[in-house]
Amino acid sequence: MRPAPRARTARPLPIRRLGVPQLRGLRTRLVVAFALVAALTAMTTGALTFREARTGVLQQSQDTVISLLRGRADRLASSLVMPPDEGDLRRFAADVADAEPSGTWRVLVTYGRARATSVPGDRFEEVTPALRRAVDSSRATVFQRVRSGDHTALVVGMSLTFADPGATATGVQIFLTVPQRTEQAYVDALVTAVERATVPALALAVLLALLAARGVLRPVRALRSATRSIAEGRLETRLAVHGSDELADLSHTFNETAAALETSVAELRGMEARARRFAADVSHELRTPLAAMSAVTDVLDEDAARLDPDTATAVRLISEETVKLARLVDDLMEISRFDAGAAVLHLDEIDLAESLRRTLAARAWTDVVDTRLPPPDALRGRVDPRRLDVVVANLVGNALRHGARPVRLSLTEGGTPRTGRLAVIEVRDSGPGIPDDVLPHVFERFYKSDGARTRTEGSGLGLAITAENVRVHGGTVRAANRPEGGAVFTVELPLHAEESAQDGPTMDVPAKETRR
Numbered sequence: 001m002r003p004a005p006r007a008r009t010a011r012p013l014p015i016r017r018l019g020v021p022q023l024r025g026l027r028t029r030l031v032v033a034f035a036l037v038a039a040l041t042a043m044t045t046g047a048l049t050f051r052e053a054r055t056g057v058l059q060q061s062q063d064t065v066i067s068l069l070r071g072r073a074d075r076l077a078s079s080l081v082m083p084p085d086e087g088d089l090r091r092f093a094a095d096v097a098d099a100e101p102s103g104t105w106r107v108l109v110t111y112g113r114a115r116a117t118s119v120p121g122d123r124f125e126e127v128t129p130a131l132r133r134a135v136d137s138s139r140a141t142v143f144q145r146v147r148s149g150d151h152t153a154l155v156v157g158m159s160l161t162f163a164d165p166g167a168t169a170t171g172v173q174i175f176l177t178v179p180q181r182t183e184q185a186y187v188d189a190l191v192t193a194v195e196r197a198t199v200p201a202l203a204l205a206v207l208l209a210l211l212a213a214r215g216v217l218r219p220v221r222a223l224r225s226a227t228r229s230i231a232e233g234r235l236e237t238r239l240a241v242h243g244s245d246e247l248a249d250l251s252h253t254f255n256e257t258a259a260a261l262e263t264s265v266a267e268l269r270g271m272e273a274r275a276r277r278f279a280a281d282v283s284h285e286l287r288t289p290l291a292a293m294s295a296v297t298d299v300l301d302e303d304a305a306r307l308d309p310d311t312a313t314a315v316r317l318i319s320e321e322t323v324k325l326a327r328l329v330d331d332l333m334e335i336s337r338f339d340a341g342a343a344v345l346h347l348d349e350i351d352l353a354e355s356l357r358r359t360l361a362a363r364a365w366t367d368v369v370d371t372r373l374p375p376p377d378a379l380r381g382r383v384d385p386r387r388l389d390v391v392v393a394n395l396v397g398n399a400l401r402h403g404a405r406p407v408r409l410s411l412t413e414g415g416t417p418r419t420g421r422l423a424v425i426e427v428r429d430s431g432p433g434i435p436d437d438v439l440p441h442v443f444e445r446f447y448k449s450d451g452a453r454t455r456t457e458g459s460g461l462g463l464a465i466t467a468e469n470v471r472v473h474g475g476t477v478r479a480a481n482r483p484e485g486g487a488v489f490t491v492e493l494p495l496h497a498e499e500s501a502q503d504g505p506t507m508d509v510p511a512k513e514t515r516r
Contacts, residue, residue, distance in 0.1 A: 031206055031209040031210060031213065033209070034205045034206065034208055034209030034212070035202055035205050035206055035209065037205065038201050038202050038204070038205030038206075039198070039201075039202055039205075041201070042194075042197065042198040042201040042202070043198070046194035046195075046197070046198065049190075049194065050187075050190055050191060050194060053187075053190050054187050054190070057183050057186050057187065058145075058180070058183055061154065061178075061180060061182075061183050062143060062154060065154060065156060065176070065178050066141055066143065066156055068099055068100070069096070069099070069141075069156055069158070069174070069176055070141065070158070071099075072095075072096050072099040073096060073158065073160055073174055076092060076095050076096065077160055077161075077170070080092055080160070080170070080172065082170060083111065083171075084111055084114070084172065085114070086114050086115075086116050087116075089109045089110075089111060089114055089115065089116035089172075090109075090116035090117075092109050092116075092172075093107040093108065093109040093116050093117055093118040093174075094107075094118050096109070096118070096174060096176070097118035097119075100178075104178060104179055105118070105176060105177070105178055106118055106119055106122060106124070106176070106177045106178075107174065107175070107176055107177075108122070108124045108127060108174070108175040108176075108177075109172060109173070109174055109175075110172070110173045110175075111170075111171055111172050111173075112171065124175065124177070126146050126153055126155045126177050127155060127157070127175050127177075128144070128146070128155075130144075131144050131155060131157050131175075132157070132173075134157065135157040135158065135159060135173050135175075136173075139159050139161065140158075141156060141157070141158040142156070142157050142158070143155065143156045143157070144157075145180075151179055151180060151181050151184055152179075152180050152183075152184060153177050153178060153179050153180060154177070154178045154180055155175065155176070155177050156175070156176040156177075156178070157173065157174070157175045157176075158173070158174050159171075159172070159173050159174075160172040160173070160174055216247070219239075219242075219247040219248075219250075219251060220247070222239055222240075222251075223239065223250065223251065223254060226238070226239050226254065226258075227254075230258060230261070235258065235261060235262040235265055236262060237258060238255050238258060238259075239251040239254055239255055241255070282332075286325075286329045287329060287333075290322070290325060290326050290329055293322050294322055294323075294326055297315070297318055297319040297322045297323075298319075300315045300318070300319065301315065301316070301319050304316060328461075331461040331462070331465060332461070334461075334465055334468075335445070335461055335464065335465060335468070338465075338468045338472075343468070343472055345384045345387070345472055345473070346384050346385075346386065347382045347383065347384055348382065348383070348384070348385055349380055349381065349382045350380065350381070350382075350383065350385055351376060351377050351379070351380055352379050352380065352381055352383070352388075352411060352423055353373040353374050353375070353376065353378065353379060353411055354376060355383075355385055355388055355389065355392075356371070356373060356392055356409060356411060356425070357371070357373065358389075359388075359389045359392045359393055359396075360392075360396070360409070362389075363393060363396075363397075365396060365400070368400065368405065368407070369396060369400075369407050369408070369409050370406050370407065370408040370409070371408070371409050371410070372408065372409070372410040372411070373409075373410070373411050374411060374412075374413075379411065379413055379423060379495075380495075381423050381493065381494075381495040382495075383423075383473060383493060384469075384473070387469040387472070387473070388469075388493075390465065390466070390469055391425075391466050391469050391470060391477075391491060392409070392425065392427075394462040394463065394465065394466045395425075395427040395466060395489045395491070396409060396427055397462070398427075398462060398463065398489075399427050399428070399429035399431075399487070399489075400429075402429075402431065403429025403430065403431030403486060403487060404429060404430045404431035404432075404486070405429075405430060406429075406430055407427065407428065407429045407430070408426075408427070408428045409425070409426070409427055410425070410426045410428075411423065411424070411425055411426075412424045412426075413495075414492065415492075415495075419492075419494075420494060420495070421494070421495040422475075422492045422493065422494060422495060423492070423493045423494075423495055424490065424491070424492055425490070425491040425492075425493070426488060426489070426490050426491075427488070427489045428482065428486055428487070428488045429486045429487055429488075430485060430486045431485075431486055431487065432485070432486075433481040433482070433485060433486055433487050434479060434481055434487050436481075439479060439480070439481070442463055442479045443463050443464055443466070443467040443477070443479070444464065445460065445461055445464045446460040446461070447460075470491055470493065473493050473494070474493075474494050475491060475492050475493040475494060476491075476492050477489065477490065477491045477492075478490050
């Protein structure tokens with residue numbers, strides 16, 4: 001029969017493997033984090049070191065040049081004839097330039113509109129108007145760094161004063177340009193050193209990251225393996241706890257959870273076993289009095305026509321309820337055998353289409369069910385005839401009670417290279433179909449689609465027994481709704497006997513225990 005919903009029981013979801021994409025793995029993230037920290041540290045340290053070193057090199061060069069220029073200018077100031085002409089200015093510029101033995105100094109000396117350079121024809125383009133104004137407005141030495149070609153140059157400007165107590169200005173201005181190629185070389189060497197130091201720092205950071213990741217991932221891998229083991233049913237799995245850090249706390253918590261789960265599952269299995277044993281015992285004990293009741297009701301049914309109407313109605317009601325009770329007890333006994341793993345397959349090679357026809361004929365359904373069956377001996381298979389009869393009878397009876405006519409029973413051959421040859425049995429009805437929230441539960445025991453309905457025509461175990469009978473054959477059964485309306489139940493049974501089958505027309509195969 002088509003079961004009806006009850007309160008949904010939470011079922012554990014299958015635990016997927018905890019594998020993570022490589023680029024998002026913990027090891028990769030640790031390595032990247034360490035590398036980024038190392039790179040940032042190296043770059044920051046290098047930048048600060050470079051800035052301080054560059055400032056120090058340039059400051060030292062600048063101070064040396066200014067000090068040397070002042071000393072030279074002061075010594076030569078007394079020999080300068082005032083007011084000087086261009087020749088005096090030229091000799092003065094040459095004498096100042098000679099203060100640097102390597103000859104890298106270029107000197108410009110001005111007095112009013114007169115000017116002279118240490119190098120004939122030198123236009124001295126490095127001297128900017130701003131520098132000139134700074135020298136005009138201040139007696140202090142001013143300087144400026146300018147870009148000259150492929151290098152930088154230090155430009156120094158100062159006013160020449162007399163060595164009197166008031167330091168009277170002579171009106172002579174001296175401008176000096178010094179190329180800073182040596183300083184630039186020092187700075188370039190410093191940049192190269194910083195770059196070379198960054199690579200070992202990154203390599204060391206990656207090595208440290210790998211070591212750290214190894215220490216962190218070892219307990220994580222152990223936890224993953226333990227989780228998989230728990231998911232596979234080995235509830236006695238425990239983790240070894242080392243240390244007292246967060247990972248050790250996690251391992252300890254896992255062990256506590258696993259122990260609690262093992263205890264709960266053991267209790268549930270005990271309760272389930274007791275419930276199964278109780279159902280089996282009750283069903284067994286009820287069979288004897290039910291057999292006597294059935295015999296009595298059969299006799300009363302024969303005499304009902306001679307009884308008064310009220311008594312006859314009561315007798316027929318008792319007879320109907322006795323039949324239902326007998327069916328329920330039989331179904332409970334059958335389910336108990338499945339639960340206990342005691343169900344036995346009696347395999348026989350039969351004509352499947354003929355077996356389906358006999359099932360319909362035995363229940364007087366031949367004229368009420370449309371069939372699409374292959375011709376005789378067109379489709380044969382090794383199945384248990386009695387269990388196949390139960391499967392077909394339950395599905396067709398369910399369609400007739402809860403669906404609407406026409407009901408169609410079909411048998412075809414299907415399968416793939418992976419599944420092998422299959423017998424495909426379909427039972428379709430033309431009713432309203434099965435609600436979407438009920439579909440996942442149609443094969444559960446005593447499931448009711450209407451919580452307010454407490455009684456049904458069947459035992460509430462028909463589809464559950466159907467599923468178990470199909471499963472012990474190694475087949476599958478599923479329920480769905482047809483797009484055009486109505487429900488369809490599809491059974492797929494392998495056409496070949498199991499590998500353990502022996503030669504001969506029949507064999508007994510203990511059914512595998514199916515846990516709910």
